[in-house]
Structure formats: C-alpha cells, structure tokens
Amino acid sequence: MKCTACGKNVEQAKFCPNCGAKIPAAPKVKKVKASTDPVVIKYIDKLAYSVSEFAQVIGISRGKVYELMEQNRITFVQVDGRKMISRKAAEEFLSRHEVVATEELPKLVRIV
Structure with a gap:
C-alpha cells in the first residue's frame, strides 16, 4: 500500500x-469455500430434459446427444427453438439400449 x-x-x-x-x-478479498458435498441431481420429477440435463443424467456429452437426435435415435420436441427430450423419450431410449448379460463375461488375462 x-x-x-x-x-x-x-x-x-x-x-x-x-x-x-x-x-x-x-480491500477485503472474499474467500470462496469449495463445496465438498456431492451434488445431488434431482431430475426425476421433470417432464422434459434439456440437452445438457439429459447428457449429464446418462453420462454422455452434449455433442453426442445432438448427434443421436440428428440420427433420429432420440425423439425430442422443440419449444421456442430449444430442443427438449421428454421423460418418456428418455426412458424409451434407455430401455432400447439396455444390455442383459446372458453368459458370464470372459475374464481378462494380463499379458506381460
């Protein structure tokens, strides 16, 4: 000073x-405390998801969601220019991609 x-x-x-x-x-410097609590996302009660929300919920990128929408693999609605994925469409998409293991998976062998 x-x-x-x-x-x-x-x-x-x-x-x-x-x-x-x-x-x-x-001048005082504001200290921002980083949160250590896990973020709990509550998307269950939503009627429709934005592209970002849908991507976050199922664990893929937004770009991949847009790609799937372009390929008509995910149905969506457009509200005022904003693409939204209904809960029903999200559940249908996930059920189509559900994999049920019928056989025991082979064990991985490490080759040195």
Whole structure:
C-alpha cells in the first residue's frame, strides 16, 4: 500500500511512519469455500430434459446427444427453438439400449 499523503510504500500499518497519515484499509478479498458435498441431481420429477440435463443424467456429452437426435435415435420436441427430450423419450431410449448379460463375461488375462 502507498500512503495517500506522502506516497511512501507502507506494509501492514494503520498509520504512515513517515508523515503519520492514516493508511486506508486494503480491500477485503472474499474467500470462496469449495463445496465438498456431492451434488445431488434431482431430475426425476421433470417432464422434459434439456440437452445438457439429459447428457449429464446418462453420462454422455452434449455433442453426442445432438448427434443421436440428428440420427433420429432420440425423439425430442422443440419449444421456442430449444430442443427438449421428454421423460418418456428418455426412458424409451434407455430401455432400447439396455444390455442383459446372458453368459458370464470372459475374464481378462494380463499379458506381460
């Protein structure tokens, strides 16, 4: 900080040691506490999902969702230019891609 009266550099003082003028307080820095709590997403009660929400819920990228929509693999509605995926369409998409293991998967062998 600099003294406003004489211009001398002053560190951690309330008054200038050179001229005795009061040093203005340094601006306070806000500390942002990072949250350690897991984020709980509650999308269950929604009637329709945005592309970002749908991508986040099923764990794929937004680009992949748009690609699937372009290929007509996910049905969607457009509301005021915004593409939305209904809950029913989301459930149908997921049920079509459900995989049921009928045989035991082979064990991986590590080759060194």
